[in-house]
Amino acid sequence: MTNFIKTESGTRPIKCGNLYVGGNNKITVQSMLNTKLSDTDSSIKQIELLELNGCDIIRASIDTEDDAKAINIVKKHTEMPIVADIQFDYRMAIHAIRNGADAIRINPCYIGSETNVESVINECKINNIPIRVGVNSGSVKKEFLEKYNGVNKLSLVESALEQVRIVEKYNYENIAISIKASDVKMTYDANIELSKRTDYPIHLGITESGSDEDGIIKSSMGLGSLLLMGIGDTIRVSLTEDPVREVIIGRKILQYLGLRPYGIEVVSCPTCGRTKVDLINIVRDVKKAIAPIKKDIKIAIMGCAVNGPGEARGADIGIASGNGEALLFKKGEIIKKIKESEIISVLLEEIDKLN
Ligand code: SF4
Known part of the structure; x- marks a missing residue:
């Protein structure tokens, strides 16, 4: 059984809907809808699938008043907090907050005059909701690019902290920060630097990481290395794929770091x-069969008697195969010998018996 370990990041917690992000609270997994929120039927379907697969927080682009109004509607279908993602129009932030957004993602220096910034921050104050600010490697301001010779950890950190300072100027500290680059090492360096200079919760991600193994490997390395150092309070795996896959990969990253359980580990x-x-087909079929099972256990399926018994003993249920047959282990003990043809059915039976 994987232990539930809370983050020791030492950041100050903020409240986002019914969740806390930061401090010693569990590390949350986010994704972003790829539907228009105003298409409420499609958005609700996607939200339900994301929630089913272990998503904690949803982000949605709010580009029109109709998108903002849809926040109220979709919130009736989920417990997950909704973060309104605003680009340049400060009025969308205000509409989103008035329609129930649990947080906003906005960069104050891109929304125009000080009056615009102040109105958005005042609305956040009234509703006590957090603001996520930050920077992506593609959006560092020219002055920082010139001062620090291009996109690098210092220009990223200074850009992000500039956003923070603007919010703080209006006496608001309900803030989360993100610094994302498509370059893994740059994201790593910048977030380490950021964590030394602030105690606001940090949202981690490798931006534009690509699809399939590219996106998964970049995200696992970038997020994993930082999380192992205790940096990161909430994560998003950004993939050029179905958002549900982002959540599955994000949850597995946390699972394999021992930070949060996520079903059966094989x-x-x-x-x-x-x-x-x-063995290859046996493992593939077992994984398919156990996909819907929500039990936080570990099973081992091993190919021979060399490393097989050791791993099988260390799992909740283990198989150490031999020549057309296998030994079944349960909680470290050999239970019986079974035929190769029985491996899948016996494993499923034993998983079913475990609480
Ligand atoms: S030695 Fe045994 S356990 Fe290791 S890879 Fe080969 S079959 Fe699998």
């Missing part, structure tokens, strides 16, 4: 010349 060996069962 340990299996890579196979080699000693493997005497059809």
